[in-house]
Amino acid sequence: MSGGDIDFIFSLWAASLAPHSDTPPFANHIDMYDAIDSTPLGDVPWQSFSSQYNGTLPEGDVPPEWMTSEYDVWFRDPRLLIHNIISNPDFKDEFDYAPDFMSGDWCWKQADLIAQDPDTIGSMFIPIILGSDKTTVSVATGHNQYWPVYMSIESGCRLPTGCDLNRSTIV
Numbered sequence: 827m828s829g830g831d832i833d834f835i836f837s838l839w840a841a842s843l844a845p846h847s848d849t850p851p852f853a854n855h856i857d858m859y860d861a862i863d864s865t866p867l868g869d870v871p872w873q874s875f876s877s878q879y880n881g882t883l884p885e886g887d888v889p890p891e892w893m894t895s896e897y898d899v900w901f902r903d904p905r906l907l908i909h910n911i912i913s914n915p916d917f918k919d920e921f922d923y924a925p926d927f928m929s930g931d932w933c934w935k936q937a938d939l940i941a942q943d944p945d946t947i948g949s950m951f952i953p954i955i956l957g958s959d960k961t962t963v964s965v966a967t968g969h970n971q972y973w974p975v976y977m978s979i980e981s982g983c984r985l986p987t988g989c990d991l992n993r994s995t996i997v
Contacts, residue, residue, distance in 0.1 A: 829855035870902040870910060904977060908954065911979055921950065953980040 832855035839850040852858040878896045883889045940946045955978045
């Protein structure tokens with residue numbers, strides 16, 4: 827959405843709030859962008875590298891395109907992403923410290939190991955859950971396919987509606 831369209835929406839919002847002697851949270855798109863940019867949570871920069879298949883190519887035939895193509899991989903540091911999730915003050919009282927991921931014994935064994943180590947007193951075992959699904963972006967990109975990797979934590983969410991979506995991020 828363009829800055830002008832955002833400004834128009836804010837002007838409509840302001841007009842609807844004026845009879846109540848109230849104002850929208852942002853004066854215009856620049857004010858909103860400044861608020862977003864100053865948010866301390868989620869500031870993990872994107873990084874990239876290129877990769878390509880380096881195995882043996884089939885003899886005689888033209889190799890499949892994927893074997894000769896170079897791919898750009900974009901990612902953010904998973905450790906910093908997890909740090910941002912668990913340091914979010916919105917979740918301060920929402921963690922369940924009893925391991926219950928898939929109700930398996932493995933989590934309890936990991937928690938027991940943490941509890942036995944004097945160097946990890948006060949630590950919490952947090953399994954990391956990864957998932958991916960192909961998506962196609964066709965507007966102005968020529969029908970490109972992407973495979974974003976989503977990451978979340980299992981922390982035994984105590985929210986009545988289940989885990990909050992803010993506990994998930996794109997790696």
